[in-house]
Amino acid sequence: MDRDLEIFIGDSRVPTNQFARQVIISTITGLLKPLRNVDTNEKIQITIGSLNG
Numbered sequence: 001m002d003r004d005l006e007i008f009i010g011d012s013r014v015p016t017n018q019f020a021r022q023v024i025i026s027t028i029t030g031l032l033k034p035l036r037n038v039d040t041n042e043k044i045q046i047t048i049g050s051l052n053g
Contacts (some may be wrong), residue, residue, distance in 0.1 A: 001039060 005021045007014040016024070029040045 003025050005016060005025055007016060007024075026048070028044060030038050032038050032044065
């Protein structure tokens with residue numbers, strides 16, 4: 001499956017090359033596949049925020 005990847009820090013988009021995109025996508029989908037009731041063919045959204053606000 002072809003996938004796209006967008007990374008933002010704040011409001012700024014972080015540019016990635018094809019290799020970086022593939023590594024990140026493969027890593028995330030690989031971590032999610034073993035989880036129950038997870039369909040990695042769906043859109044995946046991850047948000048990482050600061051615990052300190």
